[in-house]
Amino acid sequence: ILNVEQSPQSLHVQEGDSTNFTCSFPSSNFYALHWYRWETAKSPEALFVMTLNGDEKKKGRISATLNTKEGYSYLYIKGSQPEDSATYLCAFKRNQGGKLIFGQGTELSVKP
Amino acid sequence: EPEVTQTPSHQVTQMGQEVILRCVPISNHLYFYWYRQILGQKVEFLVSFYNNEISEKSEIFDDQFSVERPDGSNFTLKIRSTKLEDSAMYFCASKVPSSGYNEQFFGPGTRLTVL
Numbered sequence: 001i002l003n004v005e006q007s008p009q010s011l012h013v014q015e016g017d018s019t020n021f022t023c024s025f026p027s028s029n030f031y032a033l034h035w036y037r038w039e040t041a042k043s044p045e046a047l048f049v050m051t052l053n054g055d056e057k058k059k060g061r062i063s064a065t066l067n068t069k070e071g072y073s074y075l076y077i078k079g080s081q082p083e084d085s086a087t088y089l090c091a092f093k094r095n096q097g098g099k100l101i102f103g104q105g106t107e108l109s110v111k112p
Numbered sequence: 113e114p115e116v117t118q119t120p121s122h123q124v125t126q127m128g129q130e131v132i133l134r135c136v137p138i139s140n141h142l143y144f145y146w147y148r149q150i151l152g153q154k155v156e157f158l159v160s161f162y163n164n165e166i167s168e169k170s171e172i173f174d175d176q177f178s179v180e181r182p183d184g185s186n187f188t189l190k191i192r193s194t195k196l197e198d199s200a201m202y203f204c205a206s207k208v209p210s211s212g213y214n215e216q217f218f219g220p221g222t223r224l225t226v227l
């Protein structure tokens with residue numbers, strides 16, 4: 001059974017704090033790791049697709065790293081803003097056309 | 113910017129009734145997916161569809177479920193006889209076929225409530 005785990009489940013930070021969350025996934029048969037940002041009542045929005053061990057990707061204040069050998073990815077948010085409040089989902093993929101296997105998400109709340 | 117759309121946003125139905133959830137994927141996409149999230153649980157894969165046929169399906173996707181692409185734009189999920197445990201948020205997603213590394217684009221979901 002393929003299991004993808006995210007931690008923490010929820011996080012409450014103050015505006016301006018930097019934060020990070022973890023996604024753990026199977027280290028065998030790795031194809032890609034996706035990060036999504038999901039605000040309530042909206043479509044999950046793709047943030048990153050990570051494919052190579054050691055990958056580091058950045059979009060504004062958000063960045064992500066990937067370690068496929070040990071099976072984890074970190075998502076970092078620098079200087080959190082209230083508009084960053086959302087659920088952050090990671091999803092593991094083991095082949096080209098295949099399904100995404102999701103973690104349970106990390107719910108981030110940023111207070112002004 | 114192109115987006116995946118889903119209708120209705122919320123569907124309430126009685127147990128045993130048939131429901132059809134509708135999706136309009138992004139126009140040049142050729143891979144289509146349905147996922148669902150039961151409240152408090154992980155988003156889980158139901159089915160993928162490519163070249164007018166199912167390419168993969170999960171154990172959840174039993175005979176009560178079917179998918180169809182009736183025309184060039186819509187992609188539907190039908191549940192023949194709904195059960196209480198089918199209550200969930202159902203997401204449609206689509207992807208270009210050019211690379212497996214492309215992200216799947218998700219719709220906003222249909223919340224299905226079975227009473």
